[in-house]
Amino acid sequence: MQIAGQTILVSGGSSGLGAATARRFLDLGASIVIADLASPDESLSDDYQSRVFHQPTNVTSEEDVRSVIAEGENRLGPLRGAVICAGIAHAERVVGRDGAASLEAFRKVIEVNLIGTFNVARLAAEAIARHEPMDDEERGAIVMTASIAAFDGQIGQSAYAASKGGVAALALPLARDLARHGIRVNVIAPGVFETAMFADVSDEIRESLIQQIPFPHRLGHADEFAALAQHAFENVMLNGTTIRLDGALRMGAK
């Protein structure tokens, strides 16, 4: 589907990969509903004014997500897609110096990264399914964000890897379920990207990860993620799959 003129929700759109996607899609002529706990950069509303709508949203809450979709559609028009980026990181060994890993922390990561992703996907799909089909009988598209940790989980990444493995596993069943409504679903599994999330990583881990990236030998730029999300919207044959975006990085144990 063409992005210009469509209303698309971006969860986690106030920072990092989501913010870059919101900006790229706005540049292409879309209207963007930002579903994020945090507010987007003020420059976004200055630059795009009536084509951006943000409402504080916790992706794990049914009420919050229903409300941002309803209000977003009221202001910007029928929802045609979602790019689901909201997520949190967590690192903890299964058994560390203080004993077994925290179950509470594990639950929280699954709650935000996996359940939050499914919550946004299901409610966005419900809204998109109400609208008329466009070319190729397509009604809309959804892009979810996993991580290469879904496949190459490192030491300390059990919760994060489990949450992202769950997101990757959703690509095919969601695409199959939503095919009858003309909605495609794909997952992007990024390698390591320069964002606020990555800023917290220690210099040692950062250097080790960059050393492991064959080419290009650097962190990814958020707009390179946004460019792939754009392609996932525009290429109607792309459906039910997870694409790694990682410069051929295969992470080692640490």
Ligand SMILES: NC(=O)c1ccc[n+]([C@@H]2O[C@H](COP(=O)([O-])OP(=O)(O)OC[C@H]3O[C@@H](n4cnc5c(N)ncnc54)[C@H](O)[C@@H]3O)[C@@H](O)[C@H]2O)c1
């Ligand atoms: N940066 C990387 O290297 C990298 C690599 C692989 C995967 N990812 C994934 O990409 C996604 C985006 O990450 P990023 O690097 O842009 O991080 P980021 O920290 O820059 O942005 C994440 C955004 O999600 C929002 N958020 C967090 N919890 C939320 C909640 N419960 N409800 C609503 N909003 C919430 C935050 O407010 C923030 O704006 C995440 O799912 C992350 O796991 C990032």
